[in-house]
Amino acid sequence: xxxxxxxxxxxxxxxxxxxxxxxxxxxxxxxxxxxxxxxxxxxxxxxxxxxxxxxxxxxxxxxxxxxxxxxxxxxxxxxxxxxxxxxxxxxxxxxxxxxxxxxxxxxxxxxxxxxxxxxxxxxxxxxxxxxxxxxxxxxxxxxxxx
Amino acid sequence: xxxxxxxxxxxxxxxxxxxxxxxxxxxxxxxxxxxxxxxxxxxxxxxxxxxxxxxxxxxxxxxxxxxxxxxxxxxxxxxxxxxxxxxxxxxxxxxxxxxxxxxxxxxxxxxxxxxxxxxxxxxxxxxxxxxxxxxxxxxxxxxxxxxxxxxxxxxxxxxxxxxxxxxxxxxxxxxxxxxxxxxxxx
Numbered sequence: 001x002x003x004x005x006x007x008x009x010x011x012x013x014x015x016x017x018x019x020x021x022x023x024x025x026x027x028x029x030x031x032x033x034x035x036x037x038x039x040x041x042x043x044x045x046x047x048x049x050x051x052x053x054x055x056x057x058x059x060x061x062x063x064x065x066x067x068x069x070x071x072x073x074x075x076x077x078x079x080x081x082x083x084x085x086x087x088x089x090x091x092x093x094x095x096x097x098x099x100x101x102x103x104x105x106x107x108x109x110x111x112x113x114x115x116x117x118x119x120x121x122x123x124x125x126x127x128x129x130x131x132x133x134x135x136x137x138x139x140x141x142x143x144x145x146x
Numbered sequence: 147x148x149x150x151x152x153x154x155x156x157x158x159x160x161x162x163x164x165x166x167x168x169x170x171x172x173x174x175x176x177x178x179x180x181x182x183x184x185x186x187x188x189x190x191x192x193x194x195x196x197x198x199x200x201x202x203x204x205x206x207x208x209x210x211x212x213x214x215x216x217x218x219x220x221x222x223x224x225x226x227x228x229x230x231x232x233x234x235x236x237x238x239x240x241x242x243x244x245x246x247x248x249x250x251x252x253x254x255x256x257x258x259x260x261x262x263x264x265x266x267x268x269x270x271x272x273x274x275x276x277x278x279x280x281x282x283x284x285x286x287x288x289x290x291x292x293x294x295x296x297x298x299x300x301x302x303x304x305x306x307x308x309x310x311x312x313x314x315x316x317x318x319x320x321x322x323x324x325x326x327x328x329x330x331x332x
Binding site for chain 2: 086
C-alpha cells in the first residue's frame with residue numbers, strides 16, 4: 001500500500017513535493033473498517049478528514065438518499081475544514097474497507113507547518129464544493145422549470 | 147487606481163479574516179483593477195471563465211437560463227461581493243450570466259495568478275481559497291436546507307423537470323437560486 005502514490009492521484013495534491021506527501025501520509029491513521037461502519041453522521045460538527053485507501057464508502061443525504069460513492073484515492077469529510085459547518089451527509093462503509101483518517105488537530109498542525117498542504121486541502125475542498133454547487137444549481141433549475 | 151490594503155481589507159472583511167491583515171498588501175499586488183461600463187457582460191453563462199472578481203463599486207445583475215428557454219434574473223450583487231468563484235475554483239464553464247447594471251469597478255485575480263501565488267506565497271493562496279470555500283460552503287448549505295424544507299419529493303427530485311413534483315412555486319426556486327449564487331433582492 002503506497003499512500004504517497006494514492007495521495008498523488010488526487011488532483012489537488014498532484015503537484016505537492018514528495019516530502020510533503022510523505023508528511024501527510026505519515027499523519028494519516030490507517031485502519032480497517034467493517035461493512036456499515038459510519039464514519040460521518042449528517043448534522044454532526046467537526047471531526048476528521050478521511051481518505052479511502054481500499055474499498056468503497058457511500059455518501060448519503062437526507063433520508064439515506066445516496067449521493068455519491070467514494071473509492072480508493074477519494075477524500076471525504078472535507079467540509080470539517082469549514083468553521084462551524086455541520087456535516088451535510090452521512091458516510092458509511094460499503095463492504096469492508098481500509099480508510100485513513102486525519103483528525104482536525106492533525107490537519108491544523110499540518111497547515112501550520114506546511115502552507116502548500118493547506119493550499120492543497122483547500123483546493124480539494126473547493127473542488128467538492130464547486131461540484132455540490134453545480135449539482136444543486138441544476139436541480140433547482142429543473143424544479144424551477146417544473 | 148487600485149484601493150489601499152486597508153480599504154480592501156475593510157470592504158472584503160471575510161477575505162481579510164482568512165488571508166490575514168498583514169497579507170492584504172501582498173494580495174493587493176496580484177490583483178488587477180478593471181472598469182466595466184453599464185450594460186457590459188462580465189461573465190457569460192456556459193462560456194469558459196477563470197477569473198475571480200472582487201466587486202469594488204457598482205451593481206451587477208445575475209441571470210440564469212432554464213431548460214425551457216426562460217431567463218431569470220435571480221438577484222444583484224453590490225460592493226464587497228465576490229463573483230465567479232465556482233469557475234475560478236474548478237475551471238469549469240460559467241454557471242450564470244453577470245451583467246453590469248451600473249458602471250462597475252472590479253479587482254480581478256486569474257487562475258494563473260493564483261497558481262503563481264501557490265508557488266510564491268502558499269499561505270496567502272491558502273487563505274484566499276479558504277475564504278472562497280467558507281462563502282461557497284455557507285451558500286450551498288443554506289440553499290440545500292431550503293431545498294430540503296420543500297419536502298422529500300423536491301429534495302430527491304431528479305434534475306429533469308417533473309410535473310407536480312416539489313411543493314415550491316417558481317418564485318421560491320428563484321429565491322433559492324439567489325441564495326445559492328449569493329445575490330440580494332432589488
